[in-house]
Amino acid sequence: MRIRATVAAVSGALALSALAVPAAQADEAPGSLAAVTPFGAVADEVVGDTVIKKVTVNGGKDIVVGTSKKKSVTISVTATDPSGIEDGYAFLWKGNDIDSGDVVGAMVPDAETGTCTTVNATTSTCKVTVVADPKDNIYSNVLAGKWHVFAGAAANDGDYNIREKYSSVSVKREAALTTNAAPEPVKKGKTITVTGKLTRANWDTLKFAGYTSQSVKLQFKKKGTSTYKDVKTIKSGSGGALKTTVKAGVDGSYRFVFAGTSTTPAVTSTADAIDVK
Incomplete structure (x- = not known):
């Protein structure tokens, strides 16, 4: 089948012409990918009555990447045809158009074919990593x-x-958030200073x-209860620094919560308990 004969070429071509292209040279990526996709083309094309019913990437969750660990991502392609499905394949790519070589990044499977599981006589779900x-x-x-998502x-x-662009998935820079409330213990009515830091993975430096300039919520949970309540929202400053003050009332725990952005996931800090005398 076409898909089996050319998958290896796809992986090699994408890896060489797209994956390792430095950002400064991304717009110069070769435009030769069209001839080496599983079907010899990258534009949407249907021959016969094969239908792709569903594609799931990473279990429907965003792909969050840090600075050192590799992240394995499963892509499942469910398709149907009266004759049954022989194979399914998928990869992820970022850019505007594969055919013209406008590709700045790609994640392709090492396997030459998908691992398919038969659902019934006409339908199968094929997975690649x-x-x-x-x-x-x-x-x-x-x-x-x-x-x-190419499927x-x-x-x-x-x-x-x-399908060159069957769907899309978000690839995000891993985030970290800290909280520290002081002094501890503190007298009731006195000022508590809550500090922290919001950071995220920098893929250019691997650190x-x-x-900076992100809205972060300060939350408080009274000792003996299970629910956090919003106290205030502040902005992260230089280096992602967070700092605010509150009046000591009762024993409990403070934490910072960041809702996330299109490039960075939501993150909640570990809570810091405060003892009010």
């Missing part, structure tokens, strides 16, 4: 945000269906760096 590696294909902060399915009778 791609890897997001901050030391390889996640090489720059420009790669944060929406990625396209294809081949039927037993030679029919096929390919965490401060995330």
Whole structure:
């Protein structure tokens, strides 16, 4: 089948012409990918009555990448055809158009074919695994945000269906958040200073760096209860620093909560307990 004969070429071409392209040279990526996709083309194309019913990436969750650990991501392609499904394939890519070579990043499977499970006589779900590696294909902060999902399915009778941009998935820079409330213990009515820091992965330097000018909520949970309540919202400053003051009332715990952005996931700090005398 077409999909089996050319998947290896896809992986190699994408890896060489897209994955490792530095940000400064991203717009110069080669435009030769069109000839080496599983069906010899990258534009949407349907031959026969093969239908891609569903594609799920990473269990429906955002792909969050830090500065050192590789992130394995499963892509499931469910397709149907009267003759049954022989194979399914998918990869992730970022850019505007594969055909013209406008690709700044890609995550492609090492396997030459998907691992397919039969649902019934006409339908199968095929899975592939791609890897997001901050030391390889996640090489720059420009790669944060929406990625396209390329999906294809081949039927037993030679029919096929390919979608260059079947759907999208968010690839985000891992975030970290801290909280410290002081002094402790503190007398009732006195001032408590709550500090912390909001940072996120910098894929250009492979280090965490401060995330500035972001809205972060301070929350408080009274001792003996289970619910946190909003106290105030503040902005992160230089280096992602957080600092605010509150009046001591009762024993409890403070924490900072960041809602996230299109390039950075939500994160909640570990709570810090305060003892009020």
